[in-house]
Amino acid sequence: MSALTKLPAKVADRRRFLQEAARALAGCCVFGLALAKLSSDAKALPAQALRPPGALDEGAFLAACIRCGLCVRACPYDTLSLAEIGSDPGLATGTPFFTARQVPCEMCEDIPCVAACPTGALDKGLSRIDDARMGTAVLIDQENCLNALGLRCDVCYRVCPAIDQAITLDLQHNARSGHHAIFMPTVHADACTGCGKCEKSCVLPEAAIKVLPTAIARAKPADHYRLGWEENTPLVDELIDLPDRLPGPGTDNLAAPGGFEPSFKFPEAGQ
């Protein structure tokens, strides 16, 4: 202050104003950085915490969810709870989640949690619960899964609300015994809602099948890949349209039923 008093009043005022503005700005930057760090850290959703059906992507969800808990109140099965600071580390405080191994989503047809959400953090566009994508089930431990060992547990398959669509039992050869089958639980992600009933009901002390966030659970094929057996249209329009080669006379598909049977046979070895 003593330095300021020596200056003309106008200059002193301007200097004081600039100093105070710079102080305020510096304080805001320091505090703002800390707050930004805390807020963006909260976007890292722990792998075992599942958002309610219809939840927006985690980034968009934290912009939308006001943490009011109306979805929690609407849930008839007490599946949902609000994250508590300290008790649920990694989760943004006060946001709704469920843990599949404790209480899975019962997939109510009227989706009351979505109806209750006042902000659209749970997307009102979700009208069929089968279209919910809370996560994706993964048979995460094929060494301990009883079915993978060749036994018939089948519990995850039986409890799946989308049985034979989201989880199928795929027959495989049991190489250990040599003459048994393995009924391998196989998840089909396009039908899996991530409700978590499979994880909840796995009979092992630690579930062999777990629901993970889809981003963790799934690979992403490259955009330019074309699966020939799924392509019904020519790869490049009007450039390549080869005639379909059906089994039959005149083709080289000799072994196929109805295929060309030559009128002569090569003499077999040993004759």
Add this chain to the structure above:
Amino acid sequence: MTTANQRLATMPASRERRWLRANLFLVLRRSSQAFFLLIFMIGPWFGIWWVQGNLAGSLTLGVLPLTDPFVFLQSLAALHWPATSALTGAVIVALAYGLLGGRAYCAWVCPINPVTDAASWLHRKLGLKKGWQPPKSTRLWLVAVALVVSAITGTIAWETVNPVSMLHRGLIFGMGSAWLFVLAVFLFDLLLSRRGWCGHLCPVGAFYGLLGEKSILRVSAAKRSACNDCMDCYAVCPEMQVLSAPLNGSDQNSPLILSRDCSNCGRCIDVCDLDVFKFTHRFDRTPAAAHAKRPSHTKKIQGQLPGQISGEIR
């Protein structure tokens, strides 16, 4: 300082009525705070779901949506356009506080207020120093920081650390370690900075203050001519800077307390023996004669800020 209780001792006649007269708004305010907590608690406690949710967002009787407008605004800043229900709720709440005094939220609803009031009471009893007093503009800067950080991170940023919602939500849905935040606010106000949280830092209160910039319901120093400079009101007012202009203004100046910092708590009405203050509306043009200044007092007051005065008269 002549406290309300000391005054009681000198006036034994109709004790109860005098006690009530000296504590009416405090009692009403605590009742209101308890009401806004209990109305949310009877759901989880007794299964009576009149009100669901918490102060950030709620649904009353299945029809009335209410949304915290500050949370709503941060959500907008984070580029989420909320559904109609949240929008309606925010508009209703903003209108209500726009009429009743923005910071009426702080005095009559906020669950942190009893905590900071307790800290302030203990601060007074222990005769502690004022401590760090950041500029009153700090909370406005924090409003800006909360909105900017919300926009940058795409989250509702202040809710990451907001002790107000942590306490209210915690009591209703489960506390976790949120009580540590509440304890931190209490200790901050008690030991580091008198009235520091609500009076200087909390951006929620500052935002509600901005909402109530033109609010209708206001306190007025209507009978300021009767003021005898006992300073009770300064000692008890959580935002004492709002008092000096209306109280000490000349005949032409309005006795209305129009500062957005005033929380309409009415405690000045309670503590004033001479009934200087009353609730009225902002358009009240009743002329009020200036407060007669005794020379000794005038001299003493002019050189000092109100905060320093009340610091002395404890």
